[in-house]
Amino acid sequence: YSKQSFIYKLINKVLRTEDIDLLYTFRFFIGDLSENLQREHEKILLSKEKILNVYRGLKLDKEEFNKLKENQGKLISTNGYLSTSRLKSLALNFALKPTKRTDVISVLFHIQCNIELIDKNIIFADINQFSEYPDEQEILFDLNACFEIESIEENKSLQIIKMTVSNEGQKITKVFIELTEKETEEQSVSIVFGRLLCNLGEYDKSQKYFQQLLNDSNDEDQAWIECNIGRVLHLKGEWQEAQEYYDSAYDRMMKNKPARIKDSAGVLNNIGIILDDQGKYDEALDYHQRALKIREKFHPSDHIGIAASLNNIGANLYDQGKYDEALDYHQQALKIKEKFYPSDHISIADSLNNIGNILLDQGKYDEAFDYHERALKIREKFYPSGHVNIAASLGSIGVILHNQGKYDAALDYHKRALKMREIFYPSGHVDIATNLNNMGLCYEYQKKQKMALDYYQHALTMYERFLPVDHPSQQRTERNIRRLYGKT
Known part of the structure; x- marks a missing residue:
């Protein structure tokens, strides 16, 4: 050298x-x-x-x-x-x-x-x-x-x-490794590295790394590697391919002697999230409940895996409009996370974000703003170079400001969110479509009908690429377009 x-x-x-x-x-x-x-x-x-x-x-x-x-x-x-x-x-x-x-x-x-x-x-x-x-x-x-x-x-x-x-860098690394070991349990350091790339939003690098790892792996690691490739593809919006990797990982775990029941909860959890994203809420809830049941069998009640399942059930109920039930699940998840993580951990921000979204839809805008602002501060500290989760926080604050009639401020947040999402999703994504739809709403309320229609149509075009025709998000944007044309 x-x-x-x-x-x-x-x-x-x-x-x-x-x-x-x-x-x-x-x-x-x-x-x-x-x-x-x-x-x-x-x-x-x-x-x-x-x-x-x-x-x-x-x-x-x-x-x-x-x-x-x-x-x-x-x-x-x-x-x-x-x-x-x-x-x-x-x-x-x-x-x-x-x-x-x-x-x-x-x-x-x-x-x-x-x-x-x-x-x-x-x-x-x-x-x-x-x-x-x-x-x-x-x-x-x-x-x-x-x-x-x-x-x-x-x-x-x-x-x-x-x-x-x-010494501070070593302390930060030590805390990260200790928490990651608790989260991932029996997964190897090689897999943890790939997960870190994914968590940082380096989806292509993570996918390429896991693909190489899969080619060189032993039998024990293959199921987890496939699960993590599925996770990367899922986050990139490539749901069908992600589902195939999840199914393969699950089959591999079940064919193991003895079957890896405890590990399978993580795969069931991820399949449930994909089904949620596709609007198949009843089917998704079944997967989340199966994952929770396994985790409750193998872990103590305050285990971080149980918090993940509670969080996912809460997200599912939220998508179905069952806000009070969803809030209860998210608060249970947050309580476990606060025992497990330091107060400024990124997973805490995820729970704050979820609770903020429920409060937003319940019309409790000031409370919702506080939760999202706390989540945003943690995420900006954790991801100084930007991340899709920062964009999610910016977008949620934009929606709150819109509902408070502060359209200029709302647009500013939506534009910041869109700019960040386009960096991480250069080929398009459902979240970009939602971002465009929300900007269209702001322009509509500002009486800028032509701009509003333009954003709605861009949003619809992107939704059509990623979602089934009967998905609620796509139907909502179609209603927005009909309303502008006076066809409601």
Whole structure:
């Protein structure tokens, strides 16, 4: 790696671009490199060195530098190995190297590490004896390193960014892993990684990763892998294909000796959600109740899996207009989640969102707004780069504002939601259709009939691509169009 050969360039590119195909191909090399770094790291811990000062000099484009300025006092993690030097003079040479580019800034990173205080899992190593360039006195940080930006000293020719190695990234990772292990129970780390990609909205990457995993998997993992491919396809709006993967996963679990009854609850749960989305509420409710019954048999009453089933039954009842019953189920689910998760966990936001939707449809707009605003704050913190669930919160707040007669403000929220959804669903989606329909309503109430009709028709066209003709959402938009034409 230190030779800066094609391997060095490839590994850095793979980690920087997060190319799933290449990450999967090079996973053994990356794992081996990290293991070697850990062995060398032990030598630093056994030495008498207490404070380590290292430097890195480079050119940064202005946009990247401004992002760092905005995040002073916050954490930063590199998406790759970080090469630094004990020699400030060497780093300065890199930073001040002449260039013809006018859009870059000379930057010197000064990183300080208190070796006695940092977590043992923050790995860095002196690779001087292995390096092709021993005079550089290179210290290489592993993938899991996290830093806090202490200060930025701005000068005309050089910007000096002072950072300290931080334990906070390890704490965040530890909490995530512990919670994920409780949620996924017997699923392997390989599957957890794919789920993380999916949860971040990286649907194509997640699908590609799971497909590769399925090709190389053992029999034990195949059912869960198929279930997770189904989940990704479901979230992409490809319901028929998702159903096929769910059915295959369920069959595989049932054919196992002995049958994997406990695991099957997760698959039944997901099939139920697809049926809900298709408007087949009675059939969906049966699947949700079967999943709940299994979970109640195998788990204590406050298990997070039971909360998931209660949540799904609540969502089903909500879609059927049974708001009081739905609210009871969602409140039960929230109560379990609040015992299981920290207060700002993303799953808490999901329950707040669901309760907010019920209050909205009950006409309790102020209460609904509070719930959705709380959900939005958690989601924006959890997904700083955007996510479809942020769009859902924005859309719900838009509907509340519409019902309060605040049409301009409502449109602003709907536009923000639409912009985000179009990024995550470039080929269209039911949620985009709903977004367009809601914008049409705002324009209709503003007496902008032509614009309203345009949005309704766009919504209907998209609904027709994804929904059966008798689905309530499609029928609602058709009524909106007839009303504008005066054919009610």
